[in-house]
Amino acid sequence: MNASGIITPASQASVSESNRSRILKHLYHNGVSSRAQIAKALGLTPAAITKITARLIEAGVIEETGDFEGEKNRRSIGLNLDTARFHTIGIKFARSLVQIGVFDLCGNTLSLESLPTVYDNTINDTIAIIHDRITGLLDDDPSIVAIGMAVPGPYLRKVGRTAVVSSMQGWRKINFINEFSHAFRVPVFIEQDARAGALAHYLFDPAVHADDNIAYYLVGEGVGLGVIDNGRLINGAIGAATEIGHISIDVNGRPCDCGNYGCLERYCSTPAIHDMLISNGTVVPEAADMTHTDAVRALFDKANAGNDAARDMVRQIARYVGYGCVTIFNGFNPEHIIIGDIVAEAGPYFLREVRKTVAERAIPELNDTTSITLSTLPTDATVCGAAAVAVTQFLECPSVFFDVA
Amino acid sequence: MNASGIITPASQASVSESNRSRILKHLYHNGVSSRAQIAKALGLTPAAITKITARLIEAGVIEETGDFEGEKNRRSIGLNLDTARFHTIGIKFARSLVQIGVFDLCGNTLSLESLPTVYDNTINDTIAIIHDRITGLLDDDPSIVAIGMAVPGPYLRKVGRTAVVSSMQGWRKINFINEFSHAFRVPVFIEQDARAGALAHYLFDPAVHADDNIAYYLVGEGVGLGVIDNGRLINGAIGAATEIGHISIDVNGRPCDCGNYGCLERYCSTPAIHDMLISNGTVVPEAADMTHTDAVRALFDKANAGNDAARDMVRQIARYVGYGCVTIFNGFNPEHIIIGDIVAEAGPYFLREVRKTVAERAIPELNDTTSITLSTLPTDATVCGAAAVAVTQFLECPSVFFDVA
Structure with missing residues (x-):
């Protein structure tokens, strides 16, 4: 897919795909609509709409609903x-935590499972379990059309590997593209975790509007950020933009696995908080025997x-999160x-x-x-996400996904 | 103008403007082209190209060049x-420095003038001089079609004001939109300085390609940043994104006029360097009597x-710039x-x-x-810029700019 925007020329084929996509998005965001409403909203000719929607119906992507009440109370x-x-x-990889869920197109959760806590020496077992689970889910549910994976950033999107995984370097050996992208009957898409969020x-999220500028600030086993600026994700040249966890808040501060000093992640991720609890010793005395997540929740x-x-x-x-x-x-x-x-579970205080x-x-x-x-x-x-x-x-x-061309 | 991108529907009018724009950009980036070449590159029908280019020719934006050698050595x-x-x-506002230049569409410099050094109590005089100069330039050169202004960020683009101007707060009183946007026979466009860069x-810049991800890192009287991510400027919700000068590199560091501590601008802008030179006293002994720029150049x-x-x-x-x-x-x-x-004048070392x-x-x-x-x-x-x-x-x-609709 070409994400480049204003200057790059588009071929005729991509213009058609772009119009199909615009129609699908219109129906996704606005619900049931007449051909005339779509034509008006998108600035496309009625003839173009008729042609494109016919193919989408034939391919089973959309359907006619019969009469409904449109503009000016006219039936259409x-x-x-x-x-x-x-x-x-949807699969979330978060160092020691891996979760697998099934969702509809509106994000309603149909099933959700957390895998056993992952350790550096059980990463390969975890990968095997994931293959198993996905295969099982795909066998059971023919409605599944795609798989999305959210992995810790900085994620090198062309290479398929994460560049740094503070506190659990073993994940760096996994090439997500090689491991998963051609392993199943449906396509697999991989994104940096906070961008997925x-x-x-x-x-x-009903509180967010489609033209908003939003940032999802992930404060968990890692610290990450995904930013939608004027309707588009900020990615960077190789997918490593918006890595707030590795932006230094103190150039003379704590060293980080990434090579930098004072990375935000070193102060407010769950492993950093866990370290604080262990060296403090009294607030959560049993912290040393707990997982990062359990220790932080106890706090x-x-x-x-x-x-x-x-x-x-x-x-x-x-304060650090601030x-x-x-x-x-x-x-x-x-x-x-x-x-x-x-870390957001800490709540209103x-x-x-x-x-x-x-x-x-x-x-x-x-x-x-x-x-x-x-x-x-x-x-x-x-x-x-x-x-x-x-x-x-x-x-x-x-x-x-469909033969619509 | 709507910069919002993937989700927002486009009206028929904006589709036409978008196609006109794509044709102009194609000619701007690729030079003389035949209608067939443009049609192919942009995925538009020959009929659409003929119609749009006829209006652009009639309005005097583009012209026919007569025969040229096109694809496969065919004349067209x-x-x-x-x-x-x-x-x-183009006008650059940089606290004490204001420069006014005239440029062609490829950025070739036709004239360039630096105004007298601005002080907090001469800002109004400077504004008056700018009005004068622009009026004079417009009278002398009927080819001038627009004015661009680059102002210190964070620039609140809907309000027309800069939010912080470290070392010269007087500029904050100027509303650039009210002051300039309807003052001349041609339209005026205002942008944050580093984004202009x-x-x-x-x-x-012949070394930069149109699909590149580039950042212009301005290190001068202020410290600023403009980022083009996948072909698009990152702006933020109110125009205040990419303000590297106010990103803290030390949360316990030097206080800044913006309210933050340890802002990068407090360590490597020319006023910060000037302060270093004055408190050092020996490297440039006469620094106290010099302007920021002259003191830094002497260093x-x-x-x-x-x-x-x-x-x-x-x-x-x-190190701080690093x-x-x-x-x-x-x-x-x-x-x-x-x-x-x-600061880039410091050179290779x-x-x-x-x-x-x-x-x-x-x-x-x-x-x-x-x-x-x-x-x-x-x-x-x-x-x-x-x-x-x-x-x-x-x-x-x-x-x-033209009656092309």
Whole structure:
């Protein structure tokens, strides 16, 4: 797919695919519509609409709904993209956590499974389990049309490998493209995890509008960012843009596996918080024997139960997450920052502290025009975001999925 | 203009304008072309090309060149966009420095003037002089079709004001839209300075290709950044994205006028370097009586003449500029970073030190695939970039300039 935009010329074939895609997106975002409504909204001729929709109906992508009430109460035939009829698999890879879900085109969760905790020496077993599970799901559900995978960034999208995976380097050996892309009967799409999360909110979150500038700020086993700027994901030349976790907040700070010093990820990811808990020793005394996630959740439980030392520590974490927000303001100027993943489970007290730090340090005009919220999607934004990656491809490139040309 | 991209529907009118724009851009980037070549490259029907080009010829935007040698040595009639026939004015606002130039559509400099050094209490006089000069230039040259202005970021594009101007707050009182946008016979377009610089390299630099991911890193009276990601400028919701100068490199560092601490601009802009020179006292003893620019140039002269203390100071500045590059890598992952403005005058020794810092701290896969160079455009990238802003509009929205509909 060509994502390049304003200058690159388009061939006749890509113009047709682009018009098919625009029609599908219109139906996806607006629901049942008449041919006349679509023609008007997209600036296409009625003849073009008739031709393209005929092929989409024939290929089984969309259907006629019979009469419905259109503009000015006139009855007309509606066209519908049935978003419940097509399913996708979404898989989140997050170092020690792997989740697999099945979703419809609107991100409704049909099933969700967490695999056993992954350790550096069980990565190959995990890969084998994933193959098994996907094969099983595809056998059971013929409605599945695509698989989306969300992997830790920086993800080198042409190579198929992640460039740095702080705290679990074993994942760097996996080439996701070689491992998965031709292994199943449906196409597989791979995206950096936080970018998948941004797509999840873009497509599935009723609070977000399609023309918004949004940032999904993933604070979990890693710290990541996905930014949609004026309707388009920021990718960078090799897919490594918006890696907030490796932007330094202190050039004289803690060394990171990526080569840099003071990377944000070294201060507020769950492994960093886990380290804090272990060296503190008293807030969560049993932390050393817990997983990163369990230790961090134990901290949040204590803080929310009113333990002062725990609340101090949450405040400190929130300050670091807030510094990251200020960097996101000045780097990407989104309209909405949605914080998600494990650290967002800290809840309203945490969010208040994040906003306080931001109010102290952000340019006032940006602070006044940018919202910061916690993700409220019913399923973690990265795992349903993996599905959103697949849905985006389904809407962008229908000819990959159906014989519509 | 609607910059929103993938999801927003386009009206029939904007489809026509988009096709006109694509034809103009094709001629701009490829030179004389036949109608058949354009049709093939853009995936438009010959009938559409004939209709649109007839209107562009009638309106005087493009012209027929008579026979030229086309594909397979067949003679055909060529179409040409004469880039020397249309001129634009470019104006760079950089706190104490204001420059006004006239350029053709390819960025060739036809005239260039620097206004007297601006002080906080002479900003209004400077504005009056700018009005005068523009009026004079427009009277003398009927070929001028547009004016571009490049102003310090963060520039609030809908409001018309800059949000922070470290070291010269007086500029914040100027509303550029109210002051200039309806003052002349031609349209005026205003852009953040480093984004203008990125457009200059995108349009006028033979070393840059149209589908590249480039970043123009302005290190002068301010520190700014413009990023073209997959062919499109990153703007942010209110125009305040890519403000590298206000991204903190040390959350416990020097306070900045923007409210943040440790902003990059506080370490390597010319006012920051000037402060270093004054407090040092010996490297450039007369620094206190000089302008920022002159003091910094005196430092670079000494360093290039081999003075050890001066070279140490340049090395220190280069480290900070390098930290900024690492942030640009991890934030935006461009393919090329082009460093420009006054600090880039430090030359090859400085660039070597920047690259050394980057090699120590960048993710290896990014260091291997990203070039860092100094701007080599014959005129400062921001002032010819202001013209590039106008040229971009000329190519994007021809109907604003000519009766072509």
